[in-house]
Amino acid sequence: MMKNRCFAIVVFIIICILITTVFPAVTFAEEGKADSYWGNIPGGRTFAFAESRYYNGTNYIEVFNVGFFMGVSGEYYANGDWTDLSNVYKREDYYKSETFIEYTENASPGQLPRPEGYPTNDVGGDADGTLPSYNAGTYTSLSWAGFSMFGRKAKLNYNTEAVTNASGVTTYVEIWKVEPELALTLDREQIEHGAEFTASLTINNHFDNMEGLPAAEEVVFIPKNAVQISDTVKENNQYTASFRAVTDPNASELEIEAGVSQDAVNYKPKTLSLIQALPTQDIWSINIEKRWDGVPESERKEVSIAISSGSFYISGLKLNSENDWSETIADVEATALGEHFKVTEQDGERFALSQEITLDEANRKINIILTNRPAVSPTEPSPEPTAPPTAPAGSTDDNGNSPVDTTPKTGDDAMNSAFLAVLAIAAGGVCTAMILYKKRCRKT
Incomplete structure (x- = not known):
């Protein structure tokens, strides 16, 4: 048994030597x-x-x-x-x-x-x-x-x-495959939330052979806080695609990663990233609530609300029992709001309306409370004043006296009294002048 094992080992070694020598x-x-x-x-x-x-x-x-x-x-x-x-x-x-x-x-x-x-x-x-x-x-x-x-x-x-x-x-x-020399640019220096922009990827080491460059589908764009809204287009050694930035106000930057995929024939896989800051926004939300005070449940009907302030305007907000008579408007830029708010309620004319608007600075919220109450009936108008009544001719009071005429005096009687008063004053002045003249003459 031992001899057979030794023989097998020797044969194996010889075969290995032959393999490494011949092949x-x-x-x-x-x-x-x-x-x-x-x-x-x-x-x-x-x-x-x-x-x-x-x-x-x-x-x-x-x-x-x-x-x-x-x-x-x-x-x-x-x-x-x-x-x-x-x-x-x-x-x-x-x-x-x-x-x-x-x-x-x-x-x-x-x-x-x-x-x-x-x-x-x-x-x-x-x-x-x-x-x-x-x-x-x-x-x-x-x-x-x-x-x-x-x-x-x-x-x-x-x-x-x-x-x-x-x-x-x-x-x-x-x-x-050669390593691509990449350059990545954006067509806008500043990008707002929700704005559209274009990214361009350039392969500089093209060797004057545009056909040898990667095809459009062999170039990748990977956006972060943005979405690609167009196909990738190749023109010579440049690849472009359009994007839209997210509207999320909490997004402080967007990133575009672009490069050559592993499917390219002549170029190695490689990507390049570009980060663009998004402008900081002062974003508010508007909470609007409908309350009913003394209005029966059966009379509480859906109302439509319009709100305007500065350049901000929205209409057609429906408040009803299904949304618990409240609605929230999110992502409102502070720059769009003015100093005053105008809130209009449609379909609620049959009720008296009061408004309460408060600001929650800490949570960047504007709270609007609209309260409807039963409409108050209008008061009766005051009657036009009438002339005091006059007593009939020949009548007397309970003591047998003739009644006093309370009608204001008008006409010639008033004019005669004024004339007599002026005449009396003039006569007094003449008498005074004559007396003073006689005294002066006696002294002389």
Whole structure:
């Protein structure tokens, strides 16, 4: 039993060694790792080496070297020019110094010694690559144009006319989503409660490719203390949507969060927030109550109320038994109210009406109490005054005397009395003047 276990363990170890030797681990590409082709180079094919990059709005890719398949599986340049499969050189590696330039341009094939640090592979080639699309993603084929070789007397050693332009060349290139550069603005510097406004999101790194930007449905707007009232509209690199601020007077600010969703093809998810203060409001409520004083239940009918003060006006308020003869008007701005209130009651003309209006500063409430009482009957008008009665002619009182005439004196009798009084005064004045004159004469 023990021998069987030991044998199984040995077999397992041998299998593991064979797997790791025959099937080496594949190194998958990582974002930001330009040489993502390692671990993705297939054997038996000509392979275009290109560096992975972030989305830039184009389908251009630089092919910095090419490994030509020469008919031997897993080998490039079977003639010995491509000997180092652990490093892929670029054109600039052959021209780093004057010594490198001299050797590259003048050395004969196989000339030794090579300058220290000179590329192991004698030659290479580069070209302008074109990917099937400009979108982010993974590409395993490309086309190139303008292929040109470099290295030791490259043009003398190889004929490149057949591969100057090629299509369907195997490659491995990753184009990663780029992080969007966002800007968020509102079209109003100050927003009132309940006001409408527009938010605009701009993606600045558009690379002059408006088609490569996120679609309108791939951009999100997330409002707080506001509601979106329109669809998102895309125009070039700008996205706009309309909103309405809440009417809740307790809301002191609103927030708009906008950005790119995870569904975008070429851009990473990212959002940006903008907070806008809402103006502080002095908000009141108006409580109106109907009371009945001495009015029978059967005569208490629904009434309609109108209230006005300053620029505030409301009408058609119904007070009845169903709402317990009271109603509340909420969210009234103090700036709309004036110094005085005018309360009009319709359908209640048959009752006497009194009003009581009080202010509750602490709770920002205006209390209006309307009291109806039975109407008072109007008083009888006073009769017109009549002339005192006159006694009939020839009649006497109980003592046998003739009655006294109480009728005011009018006519000639009154005029005669006044004339006699004036005449008497004038005569007295004349007499006084004569006496004074005689006394003066005696003295002289």
